[in-house]
Amino acid sequence: MATGKNITVIGVGLIGGSFALQCKLKGLASRVMGVDNNALHAEQALALGLVDEMLSLQDAVAQSDVIVLSIPVDSMIKILPIILDQVTHQIVIDMGSTKSQLTEVVASHPKRGRFVAAHPMWGTEYSGPKAAVQGAFENKSVILCNLEQSDADAVAYAREMFNTLNMRIIEMNAHDHDLHAAYVSHISHITSFALANTVLEKEREDNAIFEMASAGFESTVRLAKSNPDMWTPIFKQNKDNVLDVLNEHIMQLRKFKSCLEKENWEYLKELMENANQIRRIIK
């Protein structure tokens, strides 16, 4: 049963904090312990009631049935092996946005079987414990990677846990995950960051943008508020895939540019008609 466990959340920010809230609400945990090396975040997580107590990594691991990792992916690849060193029966699940390097660094760890690699496709542009959201993850997808490397009981628990969160489980190998994540998440962040810089660079009259900014602008640029400490290591770990998509994206933008320069309105319209096919994917 995926209920009533002692669960530790390492990194009590947006993802970890939101998960901790759901743990309580869904009965997944009888006790939620938090670990965070940011003292302010630790304090906030307690004050907001996200966790029952904040512990040291070592104490939390020792007292847990389940350990969930929700920290930047550069810290993830350092800390996961250390946690697995301490693990006896515990199940360790990560919630990071990249999977190849993480699964590689623990591939030959004697406790590899206790770990399940997961990426819940949920988030917002905000970060920290105060960004934690009640009802997060519901009806979203979660990608589970390289399950053949995890122990059967760990996989069974992870499935139950994400089912309890009402998530759709998709299985994929870590390599495919990182490739697809570059397309459906990472590139969106780069375009948003770059769009924000474009507008900030050219538009010195903040007031005009502020007054005129429409819902369309907001939706394309909102990801530019995302946390650079979280996104730098994602782009670093998924460099090759992100570069591939980014090159393709710049090429696609050049087609629009060329249509405008050459006043080729027919082809411009075709480019947009082709883009309309995205309706197949998002309703």
Place this chain on the structure above:
Amino acid sequence: MATGKNITVIGVGLIGGSFALQCKLKGLASRVMGVDNNALHAEQALALGLVDEMLSLQDAVAQSDVIVLSIPVDSMIKILPIILDQVTHQIVIDMGSTKSQLTEVVASHPKRGRFVAAHPMWGTEYSGPKAAVQGAFENKSVILCNLEQSDADAVAYAREMFNTLNMRIIEMNAHDHDLHAAYVSHISHITSFALANTVLEKEREDNAIFEMASAGFESTVRLAKSNPDMWTPIFKQNKDNVLDVLNEHIMQLRKFKSCLEKENWEYLKELMENANQIRRIIK
């Protein structure tokens, strides 16, 4: 008083249809007439109760106090002069996304004073009468351009009308409007269209994108569902400004590309930190 008028809406799609609904709800109109050269849209507008009746352009203008134009901006520059030819006392207000060419084509029209150039900063990625939304325009901005060229009573009515719709009125000359619109609206559409094409080009496995597509992806790409018939003439009329912003945007993307290629993670982080300043503009 801005109430109980005979109002004609030319183009009963997303914008015109949504405006027609508000006309009734807010008491702006006692009678709403529609004009649309698309027979299916005319039928739908009647069936959906957006308008009381559909008339020919000539009949509608003759029977109106106020005429609102919500058609693609290429049709706008053709039809506005024809309407002004017929106008006696009527007030004509457009709701298009570009303003320079439109104000130029009627600049020396003998009835120029009856016309008020407006751009309500509201819309969705859908189009046609079925896309009309109850409660549209509320709390959004509307840009009024070149008001010194409009008659005092026409300006006064337009102000009252947009106030009744609970919109924030901003005044700007047509040239400045088109420049700022390129930044806060037109470029967002180009990046969305291009992002959709990027993903559609590279991702042949629709299923993977479909299952993985997150809220972040959806929000950056949703404008790619927008109507090419509406957007082609906008880009055509605002070509120079859009090209300027697009060139800047491609340059900004190249900075991200260069950081990834050179593994310059410090500068990559700086680029994102700079982008975070968009928080000043969108909360």
